[in-house]
Amino acid sequence: MEALPQLIASAIILGGIYALVSIGLTLVFGVMRIVNFAHGEFLMLSMYLAIGLFATAGIDPYVGLLVAVPASLVFGSLIYYVVIRPVVARSHAVQIFTTLGLSIVLQNAALFLWTGNFRQLRLPYGGNVITIAGAAVTVAQVIAFATAAAFTAALFAWLRFTYLGKAMRATAQDRNAATLMGIDTGRVLLVAFLVGTLCVAVAGMLMAPLFATYPTVGLQFVLIAFVVVVLGGLGSVVGALLGAMIVAFIDVVGGFYVGTAWKEVLYFVVFMAVLLARPAGLFGQRGAEHLGT
Amino acid sequence: MANAYRSRSHGFLRAGAIAAAIAVGAASPPPATAQGEIKIGIIEPLSGPIAAEGRRQLNGMEVVRDLINERGGIAGKRLTWVVADAPDATAATNQARRLITQEGVKLLAGTFSSSLCLPASDVAARSNVVYWEVSCVDPRFSVRGYKNVFRTEIDANGFGWYQLEFIRDTLHKKLGKDLKDLKIAFLSEDSAYGQGTTEAGRKRAQELGIRVISVDFYNRNTMTDFTPIILKLKSSRPDVLIANTYTNDAILFWQQARQLDLDVKAVVSAGAIGIGSPDFGKSLGATAEGPFALLEPAGMNAKALDKEVAALEAEIAKRYEAKYKEQYAASAQVGAAGMWILAEVLKKTGGDLSLDKVRAAALSLDIPVGGTLNGWGVKFQDNGQNATDRVQHYIVQWQNGKPVTVWPERFAVAPMKHVPLPKWSERK
């Protein structure tokens, strides 16, 4: 039982990281109805950006956010116009294979450019340990969690209170109706995609000090993100938060009690059970109207 | 309708013709081998999740090849090769066939991973082509009754054996514990490599009467937090942790061991990946201090080596480091030694790659420990496996950001440090 405070602390931090990766995915799906299989590769690119900034210019990844945010907007727009927009009105099959193709391209571009070697961004102070209520956490973990939480809260408020945020939620509910109401849905789709890209860009900068970076690192997190967003209900920000916490707790607390060898089976079983019992996920039952609430 | 129908049918025929043309293009007859060339095929995983080490292995072989060619080649002929990328079993089968049939090579070498070496060598066996494995550690490779397979590196059983041998021979004494009082725990990623090495080590521990208190497997592709394992280890308190990890997970594990203050007396890993990879030291810097890895040597006591070999070793390391801007280590060393031994065999056959000649020459090779690269010796058994006691393996320790050979003593370049490992709080 003495392990419990540490397990909980680790799970909450991991949950915060999963949430940030998942929220981007869930927003893109909620608004655009596209499952972005290249989401993990966006994360990978951001982690490489963090490594590159730190190695070449000594820029701390938290300062590097100032570079990552505009970079992600430019990159996101480019991908949106070149790859995504032409298939927005197409079948699921076409959309899935377009984003899968994109994922193959980005993953191998990274392999081509930066080799398959593993890299770790090592902050001089990042590994320093803080003890809170019997749980040891590192500075990098605390910053990652706090930033993720603040970012999520801001996003949440933006979706709730701004015109664009409301327009996004309206579009998620019913794209045709939103168009009839005079919402420029084309623009809203772009914004949703950019917000999704932005989320992983931030996540990547925060994660680079915590996890090794390599060309297939995105896969490691995107599969978890899929579980999270479906658990929470595709399109629901609150659902993604809750789903992320559930998966993280299974990972850490479940891993402790049933063994790490079987923990994935545990969360995939929970995943399938939830989905079959509540097909729209925990928070998706009333469709996408719950986006942002 | 009929018209529309005909045009559709034409379209298919055209598509069929194009596909056939592509297939035939891919299957053009093997190019003639230039006079004065010995051409072989290399299969390595150059894309996918193990690409990093596959590439390093190829690089190691390349340095040796260039050196051999500069020095006049093999029996006056240049050694050349065609490289194929094989990230999975299907590709390995397919690429082995392509190299044999399309490129006309009579010898295949590679492949880093057991899901590649088993199927690829099957193909080679059915075509009577020599299969020269430099690194996959699957024990099944050499027990299938094939006459065409050779492996210069030890198998997973060998890894498990050497790991425990290190503990039996010296580590337990340094820890001041009898073998029967020693508690060890295994932490292992679950791919063929980790699982094979761990199961072999576990068996060997049993034979030696060493108590194994836990074995934890995990999937390195989904392992994002080691808290559960570390907390368990903190309460079970093993003396020695055998960590058969891959690389991303090794880095994460070590960071979290520090965060959670995991206090074990020694950590021993195996192989060119994980703690043994140059990426481990590069990623962790000063914090990497202390763990052991069972590996090829990182520096060697020159007295233990044949003089010529020592010079050769140094030359290859120098070239590798100049060319690839990283330390000449593990994966590259295994590739380099495997290629060098192959060259020795081919010198005996006069560059002839036919199975009978190569087999006879390989089996006749008898080099004592210390007689070739990595301080290895060579004595192929009838099944094509190089004898475990000839393929000397070393314990390398991370000291001051560099891997250093510390065991066996006669090869060591530095004494072991940090036994037992200091508590994290007492480290710089």
Added chain:
Amino acid sequence: MTIHASAGHGTREHLPAALLFAGALAIPLATDNLFLQDAVIFMLLWAGLAGAWNIAGGFAGQLSLGHAAFFGLGAYTSTLLKLHYGLSPWVGMLCGGALVVVASGFIAFAATRLRGPYFALVTIAFATVMQIVAARWYEFTRGNEGLSIPFDPTLANFMFVDKLPWTVIALSYVVAIYALASWIGRSRFGFQLAGMREDDNAAQALGIDTRWLKVVAIALSAFLTALGGTFYAQYVGFVDPGYVFSLDLSVKFALMCIIGGMGTALGPVLGAVLITALEMVLRAKWGGERSGLYLIVYGVLLIVVVRVMPEGLVAGVPQAWKRWRARHAA
């Protein structure tokens, strides 16, 4: 995605497929180039698997990305039965097929509750669970080390030295699936599937039991996929969870079918031939150079092809051909 095949009943409808099949059979007879023979056998195997996927994914519109689960179960069942109990893989193949029909019940159940991307994600999870179980059950499956099947060529062992029997078996597999798909295309069953695919609710309103349709289509598709799994295991002689249950493989089945044309008999065959040839050429040309280059090209081509021919080659090629002729006639 309309059912073109039902329009022309004549033999000419099957001409392209017949030519492809004849070509496949001719290759092992005409050449002793092992690589070419091997390429044909893999093309046939993938064509069969894409065709099997097509029954659930194309005709029934259930976009599964978890068919590797069935493939892997088929491969593992026959292999384990052979290695542990000495059972002939021919029998093992049927056992695998039977097991998979039971397992497919889960996917079918999911299909009755979930649609579109939700369904696709559940199928991914399902295959992943199978992969983990195969990887963890070390005593029985040897985990991620995989299983190696000793090469012992006899008919009963489902292993042959010569490529011809392999080709004949793979070809029979593809022809059977092609015939089945052609039949579905003009049967009542097929029209019901099409109705369900276009509008599930409307089909139900017309009195079609769509739940039962999904169960049958998915079970059939899974069964045929499992047979391909056994063939793969026997032919390659090695199975490991990391490959036979992988998402890559599930994606491959679907991809070949989509490129060729979903819901058509010919589509999966064309898709498999094209994708396999493309992979081989790209890998042979650039695989050994800078890592990843050929996969970048592959990914770009994938994006372009699904955009330019969203209905697949079966619909797209004739359209392009028509346009080309129109332009040149003018």
